Amino acid sequence: MFTGIIETQGIITNLVKENENLHITVKSDFTNELKIDQSVAHNGVCLTVVAINNDEYTVTAIKETLQKTTLKSFKLGDSINLERGMKLGDRLDGHIVQGHVDETGVCERIEDQNGSTLFTFSYISKNKNITIEKGSITVNGVSLTVVNSKKSSFSVAIIPYTLENTSFCKMEVGDFVNLEFDVIGKYVTRLNSLK
Template identity: 75%
Template sequence: MFTGIIETLGVVTKLEREKENLHLTVKSNFTHELKIDQSVAHNGVCLTVVGIENDEYTVTAIKETLDKTNIEELKVGDEVNLERGMKLGDRLDGHIVQGHVDRTGICKSIEDAEGSTVFTFTYDFDGSNITIEKGSITVNGVSLTVVNSKKSEFSVAIIPFTYAHTTFKNFVVGTKVNLEFDVIGKYVARLHGLNG
């Protein structure tokens, strides 16, 4: 389990295909603290550490992950948001994040709001994932509060600190992002679908 509070940015240093899998090697400032078989969220995608060498570590993404996320679009030199799994007993500063991306979204607009930056995203609505005003959403692994919730669109307001310390600073209109909807909202939507 994760919280959506990004620990650091990593840099992709190597991408290697093996059949339908993709091995990603990432350089980070916490590599020396990692262990083989540990979970790390990369842009909100939970991946398992399979190799460690110096200040770089390797994780593997399978076809299912590549099909449902933006991981396959990464290039050598790209930054990724990183978060290690939550420790039991730690403070939950964000919200409950599973590291299981529900779908991707597209950045529709970026607007300066005099102190924050408002990003609007669109996604394909199928009824299984919903947003609500002031509810939680995870965008590329970042725990955020929804504003302007619509059927297939929502916005988030990013403070300068988050903008500077995550991949949000690299977003442009058209950027594909990973979305994990609030787990409680997913259960509510599922129950409504079964009873509706």
């Protein structure tokens, strides 16, 4: 379980394909605090730490994860958003994030709003995912508030701090992103479809 509040950015230092799996090695400033079997969200994708070496750690993404996320497009030197699992008793500053990506989306527009930056994303929902105005959405692991909710698209307004301290600072129109829709909204949508 995560909150969508990014702790730091990591750098991809090694990618090793083994059968259908991809072993991803990340350099991070919190590696010395990690342990084997710990969960870390990588651009919103929950992966298990399988090896630690100095300031680098390795996680493994299986075929299912690679097919449904943007991890398959990782390149050496890429900067990614990182968040460790939440501790019981901590404040929930973002929203409840599972680290299970529902689908990918595309950045359609980036607009300077004179104090914030508006990012617009589109998605093709195979699972009837929805957003609601002022509801929560996770984009590449970042907990954000939806503005301008439409069918198969939405916008988010990013404050300067978030822009500078997440991978949003390098995002361009046309980039693919990982989307995790609000878990409560997913359950409500599913229950309504069973009626």
